[in-house]
Amino acid sequence: KTTVSKNFIEMIIDKDLAEGTYDHVQTRFPPEPNGYLHIGHAKSILLNSGLAKEYNGKFNLRFDDTNPTKEKTEFVKSITEDVKWLGADFEDRLFFASDYFDQMYEYAVFLIKKGKAFVCDLTAEQIREYRGTLTEPGKESPYRNRSVEENLQLFEEMKNGKYADGEKVLRAKIDMASPNMNMRDPVIYRVAHLTHHNTGDKWCIYPMYDFAHPIEDAIEHITHSICTLEFEDHRPLYDWVVKECEFVMPPKQIEFAKLYLTNVVTGKRYIKKLVEDGVVDGWDDPRLVTISALRRRGFTPESIRMFVDLCGVAKANSSVDYAMLEYCIREDLKLKRSRVMAVLNPIKLIIDNYPEDQMEELDVVNNLENPELGSRTIPFGRELYIEADDFMEEPPKKYFRMFPGNEVRLMNAYFVKCTGCVKDENGNIVEVHGTYDPASKGGNSPDGRKVKGTIHWVAAKTAFHTEVRLYENLVDEEKGKLNEDGTLNFNPNSLTVLKDCVLEPSLKDAKAYDSFQFVRNGFFCVDCKDSEEGKPVFNRIVSLKSSFKL
Ligand code: ATP
Ligand code: MG
Ligand code: MG
Numbered sequence: 406k407t408t409v410s411k412n413f414i415e416m417i418i419d420k421d422l423a424e425g426t427y428d429h430v431q432t433r434f435p436p437e438p439n440g441y442l443h444i445g446h447a448k449s450i451l452l453n454s455g456l457a458k459e460y461n462g463k464f465n466l467r468f469d470d471t472n473p474t475k476e477k478t479e480f481v482k483s484i485t486e487d488v489k490w491l492g493a494d495f496e497d498r499l500f501f502a503s504d505y506f507d508q509m510y511e512y513a514v515f516l517i518k519k520g521k522a523f524v525c526d527l528t529a530e531q532i533r534e535y536r537g538t539l540t541e542p543g544k545e546s547p548y549r550n551r552s553v554e555e556n557l558q559l560f561e562e563m564k565n566g567k568y569a570d571g572e573k574v575l576r577a578k579i580d581m582a583s584p585n586m587n588m589r590d591p592v593i594y595r596v597a598h599l600t601h602h603n604t605g606d607k608w609c610i611y612p613m614y615d616f617a618h619p620i621e622d623a624i625e626h627i628t629h630s631i632c633t634l635e636f637e638d639h640r641p642l643y644d645w646v647v648k649e650c651e652f653v654m655p656p657k658q659i660e661f662a663k664l665y666l667t668n669v670v671t672g673k674r675y676i677k678k679l680v681e682d683g684v685v686d687g688w689d690d691p692r693l694v695t696i697s698a699l700r701r702r703g704f705t706p707e708s709i710r711m712f713v714d715l716c717g718v719a720k721a722n723s724s725v726d727y728a729m730l731e732y733c734i735r736e737d738l739k740l741k742r743s744r745v746m747a748v749l750n751p752i753k754l755i756i757d758n759y760p761e762d763q764m765e766e767l768d769v770v771n772n773l774e775n776p777e778l779g780s781r782t783i784p785f786g787r788e789l790y791i792e793a794d795d796f797m798e799e800p801p802k803k804y805f806r807m808f809p810g811n812e813v814r815l816m817n818a819y820f821v822k823c824t825g826c827v828k829d830e831n832g833n834i835v836e837v838h839g840t841y842d843p844a845s846k847g848g849n850s851p852d853g854r855k856v857k858g859t860i861h862w863v864a865a866k867t868a869f870h871t872e873v874r875l876y877e878n879l880v881d882e883e884k885g886k887l888n889e890d891g892t893l894n895f896n897p898n899s900l901t902v903l904k905d906c907v908l909e910p911s912l913k914d915a916k917a918y919d920s921f922q923f924v925r926n927g928f929f930c931v932d933c934k935d936s937e938e939g940k941p942v943f944n945r946i947v948s949l950k951s952s953f954k955l
Contacts, residue, residue: 415456522577768781
């Protein structure tokens with residue numbers, strides 16, 4: 406990377422390496438296993454793993470599982486899968502903070518011995534009262550000056566289960582008058598008689614995040630501990646912990662702004678509610694922006710990486726429009742995927758001058774802009790399906806598709822002139838009719854005749870019939886994301902299920918996660934949950950057009 410394009414974190418790393426503060430770069434992504442990862446986490450994952458790669462360093466995946474109340478093994482699995490899928494390479498460096506509980510306990514004892522930590526008997530409420538306010542200094546705990554021996558004994562008793570939850574805590578002895586509230590003798594260990602998903606019932610005391618996290622980082626020789634802005638006020642405490650625990654080459658915390666997206670639901674709390682209320686089909690519903698949902702929808706790791714790069718790394722919070730993410734997936738897929746024909750709202754087109762029982766195979770290039778994708782053959786016959794809205798009996802001005810008397814191009818095939826339509830007793834159009842020009846094979850007429858409209862089609866006899874789903878955003882920022890009562894103002898049209906779409910026969914063999922451009926209709930991906938062997942169901946990833954401009 407050139408100097409000008411470096412972000413502020415790279416500048417810090419450059420300086421640290423130049424000055425010898427560190428002799429290596431080691432980063433980590435430290436999720437709590439309490440939910441599914443979303444696009445915001447992807448930013449953190451790609452940032453941390455990207456920096457490690459850029460500086461020939463290493464990247465760890467570490468589960469920050471020090472809080473036994475809300476963690477689940479189910480999430481460990483999904484998070485690991487998501488990080489791998491994104492291409493963040495943690496190799497065999499998968500760690501659990503709970504594996505460090507013994508060491509954390511030892512560091513707590515070390516601090517007690519240094520006179521830097523004490524056991525406090527105040528209740529949680531009293532501790533809050535004693536803490537003071539932003540404008541007033543706090544009051545020291547009456548237990549602050551217990552002897553080292555007494556503290557050691559009490560802390561050991563806490564560990565051995567002598568005390569009930571909340572009866573005693575271990576606090577760092579820092580400064581009750583500090584302007585930073587986090588420095589006013591923060592609690593670093595609490596009693597909690599809870600079963601932990603990893604350590605079972607071994608512990609009934611658990612370290613607090615602000616004490617545990619810097620130690621986890623230091624144990625793993627992390628150099629740059631990157632977190633989001635809300636931890637800025639905690640940095641002095643982070644620095645205090647690594648200093649007082651006397652780590653050499655201690656890690657440093659760097660904060661960056663969270664990624665916020667407009668027109669999507671990101672809050673874990675809201676996503677959970679949508680899942681529980683059955684409004685969406687699980688955590689990987691394609692309308693969500695969890696990583697598993699994006700994967701199911703057909704987003705690629707490359708598109709997410711492009712998105713994260715475009716967002717940049719900033720020190721100030723801001724929101725990015727979901728349309729930018731759509732832009733990235735279009736850019737990623739446009740040259741990589743075959744352009745196939747699928748009719749989403751089919752109506753029959755009968756070519757009356759095409760022989761009754763004849764079928765032919767037409768050669769078609771897979772992607773006109775990328776010859777490397779090769780070609781395929783598609784069947785053509787007398788009966789075809791076209792999109793219902795590609796025919797109008799009485800067209801408005803500038804409508805160049807099928808209407809009586811008009812000639813159009815059937816993509817990759819022939820010119821066809823519309824001769825009329827057949828209606829049922831209710832006046833609904835059931836068939837469109839036309840005649841073709843055999844000389845226009847391939848889509849051009851030797852006499853140089855021009856047509857203004859080109860439409861796609863699928864031969865009826867060999868068509869593959871399946872379900873296709875179209876999506877709109879779950880919420881619309883302009884209409885307001887929330888109702889007055891705080892519930893989500895959710896778009897009732899966010900999902901459209903088209904039960905009988907007709908596709909080129911080759912698509913029958915598509916597998917989960919395979920994606921294609923359906924010409925004129927967008928990019929589509931095989932659903933990994935609802936598809937069956939020989940009967941893939943398709944989800945629209947994104948339409949082809951957008952008002953979004955870079
Ligand atoms: P919570 O569990 O309280 O909702 P969280 O969403 O931050 O918090 P964590 O599991 O603690 O979940 O997050 C792991 C890492 O991902 C943290 O380092 C956090 O800073 C980062 N992260 C979370 N959300 C975002 C976001 N929107 N943008 C960038 N990074 C994020
Ligand atoms: Mg979390
Ligand atoms: Mg968190």
